[in-house]
Structures are given as C-alpha cells and as structure tokens.
Amino acid sequence: MKRVVMMLVLIPVLFMIMGGESSALTFEFNKGKPGVQAFAVKYLRFTVGGETIIPALPANFYVIYDSADDIPVLVAKVGKLNKTSRLSLYLEAISGGGDAKVVAGPHGGKVVYNPNRPPDKKVLSSYALWDGWVFIGSKKETIMELLKRHKNTAEIVKADKAVSATIKEWKNAGVRIWGDNTNDRLSSLFGAQRTKILIPLIRDPRQIKYISGAFILTEAKEMSGTLLILPTGQQFLKDIESDLAFIGETIRRRLVAVKTPYKGKVYSTDNGVVYETYIGNYLAAQGQIVREER
Amino acid sequence: MRASRYILIALAAFVVVLLLWFFRPLPPSGLKGGLYSHAYLAGMVQVHHLWDRPLIAILSSFPETAATLPSVPLFLRPLFPPKAELYLFSSKEGGGWVMAVDLGWRSRLFKALHGFIMRQIQYRGFGAVEGENTIRTPSGRKFVVYQDAGTLFVAEGEALSQKIPGSIADSGAGLPPELSPEKNILSLSFSNKEMAFEKVVKDMEEEIGFLLLPSAGSLMDGTFMVRYAGDNSLAAEIVLGVREGGDMEGVEGDVGYLVDLLDRALSTHDLKTERTIRREGNKIMAKMIVHLNGGKQ
Numbered sequence: 001m002k003r004v005v006m007m008l009v010l011i012p013v014l015f016m017i018m019g020g021e022s023s024a025l026t027f028e029f030n031k032g033k034p035g036v037q038a039f040a041v042k043y044l045r046f047t048v049g050g051e052t053i054i055p056a057l058p059a060n061f062y063v064i065y066d067s068a069d070d071i072p073v074l075v076a077k078v079g080k081l082n083k084t085s086r087l088s089l090y091l092e093a094i095s096g097g098g099d100a101k102v103v104a105g106p107h108g109g110k111v112v113y114n115p116n117r118p119p120d121k122k123v124l125s126s127y128a129l130w131d132g133w134v135f136i137g138s139k140k141e142t143i144m145e146l147l148k149r150h151k152n153t154a155e156i157v158k159a160d161k162a163v164s165a166t167i168k169e170w171k172n173a174g175v176r177i178w179g180d181n182t183n184d185r186l187s188s189l190f191g192a193q194r195t196k197i198l199i200p201l202i203r204d205p206r207q208i209k210y211i212s213g214a215f216i217l218t219e220a221k222e223m224s225g226t227l228l229i230l231p232t233g234q235q236f237l238k239d240i241e242s243d244l245a246f247i248g249e250t251i252r253r254r255l256v257a258v259k260t261p262y263k264g265k266v267y268s269t270d271n272g273v274v275y276e277t278y279i280g281n282y283l284a285a286q287g288q289i290v291r292e293e294r
Numbered sequence: 295m296r297a298s299r300y301i302l303i304a305l306a307a308f309v310v311v312l313l314l315w316f317f318r319p320l321p322p323s324g325l326k327g328g329l330y331s332h333a334y335l336a337g338m339v340q341v342h343h344l345w346d347r348p349l350i351a352i353l354s355s356f357p358e359t360a361a362t363l364p365s366v367p368l369f370l371r372p373l374f375p376p377k378a379e380l381y382l383f384s385s386k387e388g389g390g391w392v393m394a395v396d397l398g399w400r401s402r403l404f405k406a407l408h409g410f411i412m413r414q415i416q417y418r419g420f421g422a423v424e425g426e427n428t429i430r431t432p433s434g435r436k437f438v439v440y441q442d443a444g445t446l447f448v449a450e451g452e453a454l455s456q457k458i459p460g461s462i463a464d465s466g467a468g469l470p471p472e473l474s475p476e477k478n479i480l481s482l483s484f485s486n487k488e489m490a491f492e493k494v495v496k497d498m499e500e501e502i503g504f505l506l507l508p509s510a511g512s513l514m515d516g517t518f519m520v521r522y523a524g525d526n527s528l529a530a531e532i533v534l535g536v537r538e539g540g541d542m543e544g545v546e547g548d549v550g551y552l553v554d555l556l557d558r559a560l561s562t563h564d565l566k567t568e569r570t571i572r573r574e575g576n577k578i579m580a581k582m583i584v585h586l587n588g589g590k591q
C-alpha cells in the first residue's frame with residue numbers, strides 16, 4: 001500500500017536521511033544520555049505489533065542504513081540472550097514464532113526470518129545473531145549482505161576516529177552519526193532518495209567523502225551539535241557549504257516561524273564543511289517540507 | 295427524394311446559423327476595468343498555454359500536477375477560457391478576491407447554464423444558493439458567481455458579496471503598470487503600499503509554520519512573470535521594489551532562498567536551470583530559466 005508521510009527536520013542529518021531507506025550510514029544512540037530514550041522512541045519506527053522495541057534494546061544501539069530498497073537494520077550488542085527477556089519475545093514475534101525459518105549466516109551465526117511476511121512489506125521480519133550481537137531488519141538479504149561485508153561485529157559499527165576527534169560534542173553526544181562514501185555507497189543512498197523527496201538537500205552526493213556528526217539532547221527537547229562533511233575534493237567545498245547553508249536556513253525558517261530558539265553556523269575548514277547548530281525544541285522542527293513515499 | 299435532401303441541407307444550414315448565433319462572443323465586461331487599479335495583488339494566467347510544451351512537461355514532472363492537467367481530454371480543452379485573472383483586495387469592510395474570466399464564444403453558453411450550474415453546486419453539497427448569484431458554503435464562506443456581458447466573475451469576501459465587482463476597495467492600492475499579457479503565460483503584480491501584501495504573507499507563514507518572505511514589510515511592490523524562452527525552456531522573472539530604508543539584504547536573501555528551493559525541487563526531475571539575482575537601484579531582480587531534459591538551449 002502506498003503511503004505518503006509528511007515530515008520535516010529533526011536535525012540536519014535526520015532531515016536528510018532518517019525519512020528514507022538508505023545505507024552505509026550509521027546512527028549510534030546512547031539511551032544512557034539525557035533525552036535520547038524519548039527521542040528514539042518518538043522518531044525510530046521499529047515496532048512489533050504496533051509496539052516500539054526501543055525500550056527493550058540495550059543502552060547503546062545502532063541504526064544502520066545499508067540498502068536503498070529496505071528499512072535500516074537495528075544493531076545492538078546483547079550478549080547471551082535470555083529466552084524470557086523482552087527482546088527475545090520481540091525476536092520471536094518478528095520471525096513468526098513457530099513458522100520461523102533459519103538460514104546460516106555468512107560467519108556461522110544464524111539468520112532467522114518470517115517466511116509469511118511479504119518481502120515488499122517494509123516491516124521487521126528478520127534477525128541475525130552473531131557473536132553476541134543482534135541485527136534486526138526487514139529483508140534477510142539486507143542483513144546477510146551487511147554481515148558478509150565485515151570481518152567482525154566491531155567493524156560494522158566502527159567510526160573513523162580521526163574525523164570524530166575533530167567534533168567537540170563526540171564524547172558526550174547521545175546521538176552520533178557517521179557514513180563513508182567508499183564505493184559510492186552513500187551516493188547510491190542519496191541518489192535513491194532523490195525520487196522520493198520534494199526538495200533534495202544535497203545536490204550532488206558524489207561530492208561527499210565522509211559524514212560525521214554528534215548531537216547532545218536534553219530532557220527539555222533541546223538539541224545541539226555539529227555535523228561535518230568531508231568532500232571528495234577541495235573543489236567541492238563551496239557546493240557542500242551551499243547545501244549545508246540551505247539546510248540550516250530551512251531549519252531556521254521553520255523554527256523562527258514557530259518561535260523556537262535556533263542558532264546555526266556553517267563554515268569551511270581545510271578538511272571539510274562544518275555545520276554547528278542549536279535547536280531549542282527539536283519537536284518544533286516537524287512540519288511539511290520533506291515528502292516521502294512508502 | 296431530392297426535396298428531402300434540400301430540407302436536410304436547409305436544416306443543417308439553420309443549425310449552423312443557430313450555433314454561430316449562439317456562440318457569437320459577448321464583449322468583455324466593463325466592470326473589469328476598475329479591478330486592476332483597486333487591487334493590491336493582480337494575477338493572470340493564459341489557460342490555453344497550460345497544455346503547451348514545455349510547461350506541461352514541467353508540470354507533469356511533479357506528482358502533485360502530473361495527474362491533473364495532462365488528463366484533461368483534448369475535446370474538453372477548448373471549453374476552458376483562454377485567460378483567467380485574479381484580484382485581491384483589502385478594505386475596511388474586510389478583504390476578498392475576485393476571479394474574472396473572459397468567456398469569449400462560451401459566454402452565452404455559460405449564461406444559459408448559469409441556473410443549472412448554481413443548482414448543481416447546491417445539489418452536490420458545495421454550498422447553499424442564496425439569491426441568484428450567491429453561494430454560502432457549509433463552512434460559512436460566501437461566494438458570488440456573476441456573469442456580466444462576456445465576463446464571469448467569482449468573488450469571495452463579505453464586503454464583495456454585497457456588491458457587483460468593480461468598485462470594491464477603499465482606494466487604489468497602486469499596482470505597478472499592467473504587464474503585457476500576450477508575452478506571459480502567467481503574471482502577477484502586487485503593491486504593498488498599504489501593507490496588505492505583507493499581511494497576507496504573514497498570515498500564510500503563520501498558517502504553514504514556515505517563513506517564506508520575512509522581508510515582506512520592506513517591499514513596496516513587485517511583479518512575477520513566466521513566459522516561454524524557446525521550444526524547451528521557460529523563463530521566470532521576479533522584480534521586487536524595496537521601499538526607502540527597507541532591508542535590501544533581507545529581500546535579496548529571501549529571493550535567493552526561494553529561487554534555490556525551486557531550483558532544488560526542479561533538479562529532482564532532471565530540469566536544469568540558470569539563475570541570476572541582481573540589484574538595480576531599489577529593485578531586486580531575479581531570473582530563472584528552466585530547461586527541459588536537463589539540457590541547455
């Protein structure tokens with residue numbers, strides 16, 4: 001069934017990405033930090049029987065956009081799962097209980113999926129267990145591909161330390177973001193999005209080499225943080241700066257109209273383009289600028 | 295046999311004459327003359343150009359319009375009047391708008407169908423007919439549907455619905471000189487002499503929760519035109535007059551943002567654009583040329 005969802009920006013990157021199915025981009029959520037649990041429950045649409053599974057996840061979890069045709073994969077280190085735990089019950093429901101089918105994962109773990117769930121339904125219907133980590137998604141193929149490309153679990157959720165070190169909020173952030181455009185993985189994601197959104201925020205995603213960002217949330221729904229985009233060449237600094245300036249201006253126009261405090265600054269350094277922002281109430285950023293079809 | 299043939303020919307000739315008589319155009323209404331000078335915003339669209347390339351190709355690119363214009367059957371298209379005009383007014387009794395359409399050869403047809411159309415509006419639940427020309431919608435809005443000579447007027451606004459369009463506003467709002475209608479597919483002029491334009495923008499911004507033109511208070515007047523620029527290109531031009539002491543940079547920034555927004559929206563449909571924004575005295579002038587099929591002319 002075709003559904004049109006109207007949503008606007010939470011933060012610049014969420015604005016660009018979370019509304020659509022993407023890949024090669026990782027969001028790390030730390031529920032131990034203020035405001036993150038409420039934020040994740042509100043904006044991450046991972047549900048089983050209409051109930052969000054976010055509270056059942058450990059404090060640290062990841063959302064990985066890995067395929068343009070599928071929903072993101074939810075990843076968390078869970079250790080040995082207790083069969084009576086809330087997460088185990090969710091996993092059983094996701095895979096269809098007694099009807100569940102199991103295939104071997106690329107590294108010896110198992111991938112469990114619900115054979116009765118139509119593959120075009122973008123809902124949770126598969127999961128994989130590997131080395132104490134759980135990977136939850138829709139298509140089993142997406143999870144298999146993600147696992148196949150990495151040697152171990154730590155590699156799947158590894159950010160570039162050299163880049164993240166330049167972001168001052170990185171250490172204390174409740175939400176971190178990073179994405180690598182090696183093999184045009186980010187470009188293909190953004191490219192797939194161009195057919196779904198009304199206003200493209202990044203004109204030419206091929207100009208992006210790496211994205212990194214960190215955001216601090218508060219219980220009062222404030223959000224502050226930095227987004228850094230490294231271009232594939234110095235000649236693209238201006239274009240990326242213009243994209244980030246446009247994103248910042250769009251957010252500003254929305255927030256000022258609803259009388260919410262906003263600060264935003266875009267500038268270029270030797271390495272890349274930096275967007276620093278403060279939003280007084282991220283809930284106020286919701287509106288009708290980005291249209292997404294599902 | 296021969297006699298019946300003559301009768302048939304005579305009958306056919308009579309029908310043709312009758313049709314020619316019925317479809318002979320009525321002259322445009324004289325009431326229209328006062329509209330432009332009294333409005334604070336006037337717009338015009340050349341309806342028959344809506345189905346021409348490249349406009350239809352551009353409109354078809356957008357999902358919102360893709361299913362509407364191209365789906366109008368060819369045989370129905372001539373029924374659409376060639377030009378529609380829109381006027382916005384402000385007065386002490388309240389604002390309102392008037393749409394004026396010169397019907398041409400359709401004028402007698404519309405006149406004959408006026409009662410039928412009004413009854414259909416009521417029958418289909420769009421509103422209750424009050425008197426000969428007034429419709430009140432279930433939400434309480436009041437419209438006038440009125441034909442004078444060859445022009446059909448549709449008006450909304452409590453003050454307007456009491457009067458025949460023509461002498462509506464309190465005074466002339468000072469619109470810029472009327473644009474050449476032949477060259478433009480669409481044109482729009484506004485005057486902000488009495489800050490009515492700024493009020494409309496602010497009301498709209500409040501409704502949608504988004505700042506579209508926060509510098510509207512600095513504007514004196516403005517025009518917007520869309521015309522063809524070759525077989526595969528459209529040109530859009532905006533000229534905004536900034537009042538003395540107004541925020542020139544703010545206006546320039548707003549125009550830049552809106553043009554960027556439009557440019558990005560078009561880029562998702564493989565429509566390439568060229569754009570320029572410049573200052574000339576107290577005016578900000580922006581021009582955008584949209585090329586179909588991603589190529590330049």
